[in-house]
Amino acid sequence: MVQMTRLLDAQGLEISHAGHRTRLKWHRLRKRFADPLFSAAVMAEGFAAGASMELDLRVRADGGFVVLHDEDLDGETTGHGPIAEKSMGDLSDIRMQEGDRPLILSEDLAAMMQSTHPAALLQFDMKDDYEAIGARGIAHLAEHFRDIAASVIVSGGSLDLIVAVKEKLPHLLRGIDPTDKLYDIWKASGWKAVETELRADLSGPTEPDTVYLHWRLILDAAKEGLNLIGLCQDHGKRVDAWTFTLRDPEAGFSDEEWRNFQALMALKPDQITTDEAPATERAWGRRMAD
Incomplete structure (x- = not known):
């Protein structure tokens, strides 16, 4: 295992620039876009290497969770119907469409996270709101993720959910994603209103880490003189910029991608979400060496 960690140490984990380290987060447990969606094998590799990774969780009918993005089983899996109506037993024979793999349940996650690299970070992106998850779902998280080796950050669009996580699982990190709300506010009222709303979220009851x-x-805000990353960091929060994925990982950055990525890196995000972490790191190194 030590050999694997050394081998992967400089592959898709972070980029250092101007004295700042930006982690590269593996989106939906993909180190590369060619990897199967939500792969337990890739997650194990990331745990060994100390990677930052993200997965999506959907609540089951029994209060537990399954690692899937969509609210229905159709598409990502061989099953059919709403996940919220399925219990653990209902999901046992269902497979992922890619690779005929079993679904990853929250119980499986807890078992996998008993031993990891100390730098490993796993983001639970909660796709349901607090009304759907409820106290039973929060209690399930508390029962299964109270004593784990890896660091976990729980994120979601539902602020009520994140507050509930804070109250029941105070040892877990928390994240908020106000992107959709801020886009709507920008279109309706402009950037000053965006700044006001973000400041309120940063000092609000969720007390987010990221x-x-x-x-x-x-980047749109930066062009108008509003540094959203700097604003968050001034409040002691980290920023994850999502999701920047190279269209051609072998060729590296196109000129447009390079302009955007350079502008993003100049603002010093703490993390960038990508489906092509090693390729992004390689492409950055090639461009900086030119």
Whole structure:
């Protein structure tokens, strides 16, 4: 295992620039876009290497969770119907469409996280709101993720959910994603209103560790003189800029991608979400060496 960690140490984990380290987060447990969606094998590799990774969780009918993005089983899996109506037993024979793999349940996650690299970070992106998850879902998280080796950050669009996580699982990190709301406010009322709303979220009851912001929103705001990353960092929060994925990982950055990525890196995000972490790191190194 030590050999694997050394081997992967400089592959898709972070980029250092101007004295600042920006982690590269593996989106939906993909180190590369060619990896299967939500792969337990890739997650194990990331745990060994100390990677930052993200997965999506959907609540089950029994209060537990399954690692899937959509609210229905159709599409990502061989099953059908709403996940919220399925219990653990209902999901046992269902497979992922890619690779005929079993679904990853929250119980499986807890078992996998008993031993990891100390730098490993796993983001639970909660796709349901607090009304759907409720006290039973929060209690399930508390029962299964109270004593784990890896660091976990729980994020979601529902602020009520994140507050509930804070109250029941205070040892877990928390994240908020106000992107959609901020886009709507920008279109309706302009950038000053965006700044006001974000400041309120940063000092609000969720007490987030990390704020997740779409990279285009960050750059659009910066062009108008509003540094969203700096604003969050001034409040002691980290910023994850999502999701920047190279269109051609072998060729590296196109000229447009390079302009955008350079502008993003100049603002010093703490983390960038990508489906092509090693390729992004390689492409950055090639461009900086030119």
